Amino acid sequence: MSDISQTNISVGLHDLERGLLSSLTTLPCCVFFCINVIMLFTLRSKSVFRETCRYILLYNLVLADTLQMAVSQILYMMFFCRITLPYPVCGILVMFANLTNEISPLTLVLMSLERYVAVCYPLRHATIITIRNTEVSIITIWIFCSLNILIRVLLLLEFPFEELQRLQLKRYVCNTFLMFLTPVSHEYDKAYTCFLFVSAFVGVTCSYVGVMLAARSASTDKASAGKARNTLLLHLVQLGFSLSSTVNNALLLLTSKTVSNRVSLLIQNALYVLLFILPRCLSALIYGLRDQTIRPILVYNLCCQLKLLAVTAGAKIYP
Template sequence: ILNATLSFLEKCILYIQPILKRGLLSSLTTLPCCVFFCINVIMLFTLRSKSVFRETCRYILLYNLILADTLQMAVSQILYMMSICRITLPYPVCGILVMFANLTNEISPLTLVLMSLERYVAVCYPLRHATIITIRNTEVAIIMIWIFCSLNILIRVLLLLEFPFEELQSLQMKDFCSTFLMFLTPVSHEYDKAYSCFLFVSAFVGVTCSYIGVMLAARLASTDKASALKARNTLLLHLVQLGFSLSSTVNNALLLVTSKTVSRRVLVVVQIVFYVFLIILPRCLSALIYGLRDQTIRPILVYNLCCQLKLTFFQIFQG
């Protein structure tokens, strides 16, 4: 009886150990993702709570930036949790998730370019700022960004159609869904590299040129020095954000290089670290940077955050 009991316990431990491991791995990413996601949602709510935010162009652009980052964070976490739970998807479902992730990932750098141009016009052409940067023009620019990125997704879909899906025995994927696995043809892979390079180089040039223009304007005697310096610091933040946006695109390449030099256990830890710091954390920086730096947003954001924390503690206490 004792041997049978010990054997049963060993089988239970062997069965439970993988479940505990998956639970630990998922908690290491789910907890920070939930925290960052809540911060972004509260920031989005804050930007829609007052008319001054809804009627100011730079806040409208900020809302679009944080919305794209929040959607990207949600889709990335869904894909990551599916890989942890060892859930495989059909190719069409995986394709939809991956294309949506690519769409939201491309919105951020282009929105940063618009925000940089808005600051450039505000400093270099202050008298024409109100006529150039209008709510209508801002909304049209945002719509054009979404259309442009949607056209890119359409091109990616057309390239995927060249893959001979009819030769597959089943549309069910054998591996976990990820952006890297959806490069089914060499043309798709080359197109992704070329487009990503073009997108971020163009965004870098746009933000850098705006920064140089503001720096030159700050040296002119006719320019408001305080406004120019503040705009310069803002554009520096845009460059940092652009770098973080680029970090998510090099995640797969870094993992590929790391996998050749470390063991599988170490690779799992490295993957979690890369995922949190290269994918999840950059998606929350916009809300933290602007929410704490902007004098108009800060008190309202802090108030909303405190109210949410009090509500959460109240619900836990009542439960």
């Protein structure tokens, strides 16, 4: 898991229990991952999705969530299989997980601003929200988040790695805390995380308030303003889920001190599914089912995949 803060929490569990718990956690992750992949395929299957700004932003959001889900599950399986990694490999995985995790809230801000412009400035929407401007904004987000990762790497260079006997982790958990080798790295991470989510919260909230005020105007389309208000409220909920994942470490530390290792492991897995995996699938499910244009195509693709899996399973059972 990308942000697990415990070390030997699974000591004392039998292999059968570990396998069963890992299966119960991995199964929903695989289902959600498949849904996200189908959603990505759907958003690239029609020209209307590739040429509409809000669908381009949605594609970037689902892509970041899917990559984050994949990296988190890889780290989670390494933890359960007790696989130790060299520091460089762990660092690359953790940094990539942080990169994709930061893309989501910033993309939500762009999607909120797009809805704000559509409601408050409908006549200028086509000139402000263009495909070129949208692509430039997405590239800017990725560059900004990549620069943050570069700064984290530069801060790591202050640590005297030459004094280590070997660059191998001494425990099974590969997480963000292992990258805080200096006090400056830890303080920078807290400051950047606070800045990121406060900025995203202010951006989404201001867009929501602007749409609420515009909805009271007589010249505003009430139906369009109502849909935009509900969408922005959904963005706030998604941002709340992203923010809740940052308190996962504090919850794990608290439970590890008050309950047994076995109970703490169950809580850890529940938090992993609820705070890391489930929110990454909400974008594909909610937007896919709410949008009248995406819904029939997404349902069709999902049904085709289910039929394909059923046919494949039947062929294996009855060769």
